[in-house]
Amino acid sequence: MRKIETIKFDDLAEIYPIISKHEQSEYFGRALVYNSEGKFIPNLTYLPLGDTANLYVLKPEGEGTVTIGGYDIPYYEISSSTTIPFSQATDMEKNNIILEMARSLGITNISTVSGEINSRHPASCNKNGNIEVNVRANMFIDDDVNYFDILLTLIHEKHHADTLLDFGTNQSEYEAYLTIYNSEYYSSCSTKMKNSIDKGLSNNSPN
Secondary structure, X not given: OOOOOOOOHHHHHHHOOOXXXXXXXXXXXXXXXXXXXXXXXXXXXXXXOOOXXXXXXXXXXXXXXXXXXXXXXEEEOOOOOOEEEHHHOOHHHHHHHHHHHHHHOOOOOEEEEOOOOOOOOOEEEOOOOOEEEEOOOHHHHOOOOEHHXXXXXXXXXXXXXXXXHHOOOHHHHHHHHHHHHOOOOHHHOOHHHHHHHHHHHHHHOOO
């Protein structure tokens, strides 16, 4: 009989490669899921999807634990009955998820507000490099919220925060749009976002 040896999860992490959220969206149905506290949940199932990488929030009833070898292991049931579209999440749930996405990009100088509903401006950066996100902007309340649209918006504002010397100039805006246009995430964002980026590049082009 073959002997089965135990192995620690930390050791497994060194053996098997870590799959990024971007790769997971390509391999596992393109839906990205977070819980209400902002924790990213690996999605190994297929949710009803459109043509974009939709963002979902896992309800509390979709989380639990299973006991394996005396250890309680987190268990997630991801289905249409245990998730809601990001657009239907509460302001606090959106806050938690957006701040976690920002942290994954190395952004710390960020806050969210429950500002004007249907605003066309989801985020902004001030001259001190502080980023503010309005969780009630169109981007976050429209149907089929695209994960990569939010990610690129955060990267755009991060560029402003990191390059304050030319803050407020057309050159700064052009370079911020150019940064997200050249991002590895550009190909996965929505058509609406691509059109917005193209318009931003055209309107702020130095030529």
